[in-house]
Amino acid sequence: MSTWDARRQGEAGQQSKPADLAMTFRNLCRSSPWKWQSLRFEYVDRSAADLPNLDPGSLDAQNPDPDNTVRAWLRRPGALRLESADGVVLHSTTGINDSKDGFYVSSTRKSWLLPPQLVTPVYDDGGLVRRRPEAAYGEPCFGNGRFAAALDPVELAGNSPVPIEFPNLNALELGPVSSVDHQGRPALEAVVIPNAAYRPSDPGAPLCRPGRNLMRIDVGTGVCVSSRSLENDSPGFGHWIRILAVDEYMLDDLFLAESMNLTDVRRHITWDITRGA
16 A cells, blocks of 8 residues: 555544454554654653542543643654743754765664655555564654654554464553544554563653553554553553644744744735835
């Protein structure tokens, strides 16, 4: 299936068969790099030390922690702007157009890898990624690695399916998967338990804590929009995301410390004509 079709899979309300939902959940966790190029969203990081035990309904609240909300604009690859709830700029990418010198290009094999959008993965029949190719993966970070992992939650599934003979090699043990609504967008939800094979991208800030966790994956983007520990020793640990816009046009000015005075071509430019005397 083409990348265009894959990025729009799920927006038409297509539903998977119940028997396929576990596979769909894992494939959706692998699909984020091919589903969107820019994202505008709100983000809340919830540590066990900061929050008391949360009501299960809090995941459906408008915002579980409005005082600690971060507003984010992200354009792949590597362009990120963050603001506090009061509109204070917390971070703005610089050097997004910098080139790499000859020493960098020739020094490591990784520097020759292409962005994931320029390579073709193996898709399943629903247009989700079944097997990820080698590519230059990576999302901008903020605070800790959970921010980047939530945007591309491949750590919850691994790069490809495991042999059917060895189910414990899956990163997570999945409970029943259900279709839910998250802030007006369709998502897949499951209670999961990490196996010994689970390897978080940031061991200090994993998406999935030991024991039972409630996870939600946005169907349209493959982003992990909510994670929440259900264990008593870490109640409420996780994160929350509300997606506001997908694939919006974003100017370079949005991400630079100093404006380049570029013109937003979406806006009408008026020309004032003065008549001579």
